[in-house]
Amino acid sequence: MIPHLLLVWFIGAGYALPECQVHDVCSNCSLKAELSTKCERNPDDVEKEAFLFCNPRTKKIDIEHSSYLTCTNGTWKQEICSEDGRVYFRLATRECTDPAMQLFHSQGTSGSGRVGDVCSFNTDCLGGMYCAIGQCRCLSTYVAVDAYCYESKGDVLGFLGALCCLQ
Known part of the structure; x- marks a missing residue:
C-alpha cells in the first residue's frame, strides 16, 4: 500500500x-x-x-x-x-488599441457597421453603436472588442x- x-x-x-x-x-x-x-x-x-x-x-x-x-x-x-x-488591450499586438483609429478594408462603404467603419446615420452601425463624425463608435455603456461593441x-x-x- x-x-x-x-x-x-x-x-x-x-x-x-x-x-x-x-x-x-x-x-x-x-x-x-x-x-x-x-x-x-x-x-x-x-x-x-x-x-x-x-x-x-x-x-x-x-x-x-x-x-x-x-x-x-x-x-x-x-x-x-x-x-x-473604448480603448482595449489587443492580444495579437500586446498593445492598447483604439478601434475607431483602425483602418478597415471596407472603410469606403457605409453600412457594414463595425467600430471605426464609415457611416452616415446611426442605422449604418451595429447594435450598441452610434454614428459620430462619419464613424461608428460604441455607446458609453458598451465596450469595444475587436471592432464590435459589447454591453x-x-x-x-x-x-x-x-x-x-x-x-
Missing part, C-alpha cells in the same frame, strides 16, 4: 496545470500573471500580459479588456488602457479592485 501512495504522490507532484485561457474552469488551470503576485522579467523585454482573472460568480476565467498586467519591480501591476473602456456588465474596474483586496 505504501509504494502505491508514493507512486500517486510522485505522479501528482510532477503534474502542472495548463495555462489558463478565457472561459476555462478556474480550478483546472493556472494563471500566468496574477495581479499583485511576484514575477520575474527579462530587463531587455517589456512583458505585457492579458489581465485574466477568476470570476468568483461563474468560477471561470474572464478577461479585463481595457487593461493589462505588466511586470514592474518584481510584481504584476495593472496598467489601464482607458478609463471609459458592459457593471463597474468592472471597481469589481476587480474589490476582488484584489479580498485575497
